[in-house]
Amino acid sequence: MLRTAWDGPLAPAEPRQAGLYAETMNVHSTDLRAALARIVGEPHVLDVPASSPYNHDATIAGGLRGQARLAVRPGSTAEVSEVVKALYALGVPIVPRGGGSGLAGGAVPSPGSVVCSLERMTAVRELSPRTWRMEVEAGLSTAHVHRLARENGLLFPPDPGASEQSQIGGNVATNAGGPHAFKYGATRDWVTGIEAVIAGGEIVRLGGACRKDVGGYDLRALLIGSEGTLGVITAVSLRLIPAPRAAVALVAFLEDQARGCEAILDVLACGIVPAAVDFLDAFTLRCAAGGYPGEVPQQARFALLIEVDGEGEEVRAQQRELREVLDDRCVLLDQPTPRELWRWRDGINGVVAGVRGGKVGEDVVVPVERLADLLEGFAAIASAGGLDSCAWGHGADGNVHANVLMDPGSERDRRAVGRVGDELLDLVVRMGGAISGEHGLGLIKSGQLSRQWGAAALRLHAQAKQMFDPQGLFNPGKKLP
Ligand SMILES: Cc1cc2nc3c(=O)[nH]c(=O)nc-3n(C[C@H](O)[C@H](O)[C@H](O)COP(=O)(O)OP(=O)(O)OC[C@H]3O[C@@H](n4cnc5c(N)ncnc54)[C@H](O)[C@@H]3O)c2cc1C
Known part of the structure; x- marks a missing residue:
């Protein structure tokens, strides 16, 4: 079952990881701290209590939390090199960390690891x-x-x-x-x-x-x-x-999902290359309607968020052509500014997460002509699991952020979320899709590549890891089993 939700610290599950954990615990924390402080300076070696932001990324919305031993904030490549050298010599796992906005648990630290945060390296x-x-x-x-x-x-x-x-x-x-x-x-x-x-x-x-x-x-x-x-x-x-000299946005509100997915295919077929063709399903639209810079029509059950950019006249011509493709199948074809559109779109993840207190999002992709089938299949799987679900994503790429809403404190929800994730990935692979379109596998889908790839490809993958990281100390337990 997928590790889609946690409410506690990660326990060392795999024997290899358990061994690693025991080994690194033998390195005395005071010695480790002193060694790191000599490299980066005392203020840049931090304790990581359970509640620390260094223990989670954006998957905290589903309750996923790690268990780092320390966080270190190097200020230069030379310092990163010295930090890695020291940790590698001691056999301590290293978790590189960016802004912690990841949605796959990639930056969620494994037990006993040291988080290496790049936040000071902004030159x-x-x-x-x-x-x-x-x-x-x-x-x-x-x-x-x-x-x-x-x-x-x-x-x-x-x-x-x-x-x-x-x-x-x-x-x-x-x-x-x-x-x-x-x-x-x-x-x-x-x-x-x-x-x-x-x-x-x-x-x-x-x-x-x-x-x-x-x-x-x-x-x-x-x-x-x-x-x-x-x-x-x-x-x-x-x-x-x-930078393109001009850009315009269009929002097409449609009465149903099937019509919306068909409209995406027709937009592609008309030969224009829009900069973006995103979509929101009915549930997402309902949650996000309050923040829309305009009126969301009552009967709308699907929305297409389109932008075209380029030279001024070219953009106006493309806009006219898109209007012709979309006009008579929409309940409303609106035209916010691109800025208004993306500000609204960027807030949707947070709005949806607030509906039941938590959510777990899968990021999957299918050939674009299978988008309608995937959305329908996902809704059916989630509903059979007794969970509310919604989806949005990058429609023309066939990339779906499939979200199930959950109460992070509910054991029943957590179990159901794992089952829904499993079934969804099966469905995606049967449709010729990929188990991640852009968020990565991180911790939540670690080891799941075998659903999609054959033995030879997996072997090369494992060998690449071995080549770069022979001791398996970079972000253990992520991506690979
Ligand atoms: C509201 C919201 C919207 C989002 N929208 C999108 C979207 O449209 N498209 C999309 O692709 N993603 C999206 N994401 C996910 C996320 O923002 C991206 O995955 C982003 O690239 C993660 O960057 P980060 O710096 O926050 O990385 P982190 O979360 O800190 O880390 C992510 C992974 O990268 C590794 N890592 C980070 N920095 C380094 C480094 N310097 N060296 C080596 N490894 C490193 C970590 O170990 C971890 O495995 C969204 C997230 C949120 C919360």
Whole structure:
């Protein structure tokens, strides 16, 4: 069963992890603290009580909490290197941490681990508007990266929802997507170089400022989406593009889900490449209606959130064409500003989490023509489990955030949530889909890749981990079984 909800500290479940835990406990905490303080300075080695934010990420909405021993906040790549060297020598697990906005429990610390938080590493090493690129340290917030690009007439397109909280290193480590991934791709498509600290504290540079580089195996690609299991990303080189001159948003409110999913396919078929085509199902729409910058029609049961961007005239022409595709099947075709639209959209996760006090979200993806079947199947699975559910996501990518609402204090809910998650992943794989579209596997789906991948692919995957992290000390228990 999936580890979709916890209300207590993580217990060392696997024998290998249990061994690791016992071993690291032999390292006396005072010695460990002193060793780390010598590297980063006393104020940057922190105790991590159960309630500490370092013990959880955004999966706290489902009750998931870890059990770190200490948190350390290095201020430079050299310090990260020394920290990893010391921890690796002592056999202590290391949990790289960005902004803690992850939705897969990737930054939730395993028992006895040391959290390595990148929050102090926010330097902008290079910003070159003329050549459309920047190099920044991993701890810079995603929103800051966006602002820097924007102030210079440029765009860094990946836009995961919690951009004020998440860090660019965390985005790279999860290969974050977001609404605009449909047109512009996910974080992976914008990273030309990575600096990271790997086993034993060695600093490795993979790629750099060049836009093309094909000489070696693509080791950089392995670190992208590695969820802290291969090393600590300390800096990234990013590719930017000139900001589009114009953007318009459309919100199509429809009477039912089937019609809404059909409309997504028709939008794709008309040949326009919208920057984003997100959707909200009926339950989500009901919860979020109060925050909409306008009137949500009573009879609306599905909404499409569309943005087109580009040159002024081109955008107006695309808007006209989209109106023609959507007009006669909608109960309302509204036009908030893109800013109003995404501010509303970004608040939805929090609004839904508040309905029953907690929620657990799965992030799955299917070929876009199976979207309607997936939404229907998910609602049926959740309802059979006695749980309220809702879904929203990046419709044109077939990427669904499938959420079940729960009371984090209810044992019954927690068991039901695990079963619903299991059945949902089975369904997704049967539809030719993937078990995570953008949040990663983290802790909640650790080891689940075998549902989707064959033995040979899994073996190569395990060998890549072994190659970067022979002692298995980077974020143990995440991603891999
Ligand atoms: C309201 C809300 C909306 C969201 N919307 C989206 C969305 O649209 N698209 C999307 O993809 N995600 C979304 N997310 C999820 C989350 O914001 C992303 O996964 C984000 O990339 C996590 O970044 P972080 O810095 O917070 O990482 P954390 O949560 O701190 O860590 C995530 C993982 O990355 C690893 N990690 C972090 N930093 C480093 C580093 N420097 N080196 C190595 N490993 C590291 C951690 O060990 C962990 O496994 C959303 C989350 C919330 C709460």
